[in-house]
Amino acid sequence: MRRKPVSSSADLPYSPPPKPMDPARKAELKTLLLQAEFETVALIRSHSTPLSPVETEVDKEFDRMFVISHQVCLERIRQAYSRLLVDEIYGNCKTCGEPIAIEDLRAAWFLPACHTCRGKQAEEERTQTAIKAAQRALHEALPVLGPQS
Numbered sequence: 001m002r003r004k005p006v007s008s009s010a011d012l013p014y015s016p017p018p019k020p021m022d023p024a025r026k027a028e029l030k031t032l033l034l035q036a037e038f039e040t041v042a043l044i045r046s047h048s049t050p051l052s053p054v055e056t057e058v059d060k061e062f063d064r065m066f067v068i069s070h071q072v073c074l075e076r077i078r079q080a081y082s083r084l085l086v087d088e089i090y091g092n093c094k095t096c097g098e099p100i101a102i103e104d105l106r107a108a109w110f111l112p113a114c115h116t117c118r119g120k121q122a123e124e125e126r127t128q129t130a131i132k133a134a135q136r137a138l139h140e141a142l143p144v145l146g147p148q149s
């Protein structure tokens with residue numbers, strides 16, 4: 001095996017290449033995405049033909065929007081499938097790169113982050129909300145400061 005030449009970007013922060021995916025995990029994720037695709041196609045079909053001959057304009061509009069949003073969803077599932085088969089990165093956390101638990105992906109195939117990173121993000125959001133609430137309370141208590149800009 002030939003060694004790769006040392007790149008000039010050696011002083012950039014090191015980001016490890018994705019680890020090769022465990023074949024059992026890959027097979028499970030494949031099944032999971034095919035199932036999601038199957039269910040989405042079935043939903044699109046069920047809303048593509050009128051349920052009743054006396055469907056109202058509102059019903060038709062609802063079906064049209066339903067089909068459009070599920071077609072977008074279908075496209076995302078197919079992109080995820082390609083990320084799984086070609087790049088072997090589907091199911092990895094976009095923040096830390098670690099594999100997301102299969103049971104979490106079963107509940108929501110589109111999860112972008114692992115349990116740990118989702119927890120950190122939720123904590124960060126709670127902190128930001130608390131800071132904003134405290135700032136609001138401070139400005140209400142001190143009206144002399146004027147409205148918050």
Ligand SMILES: [Zn+2]
Nearest residue numbers: 093096114117
């Ligand atoms: Zn993570």
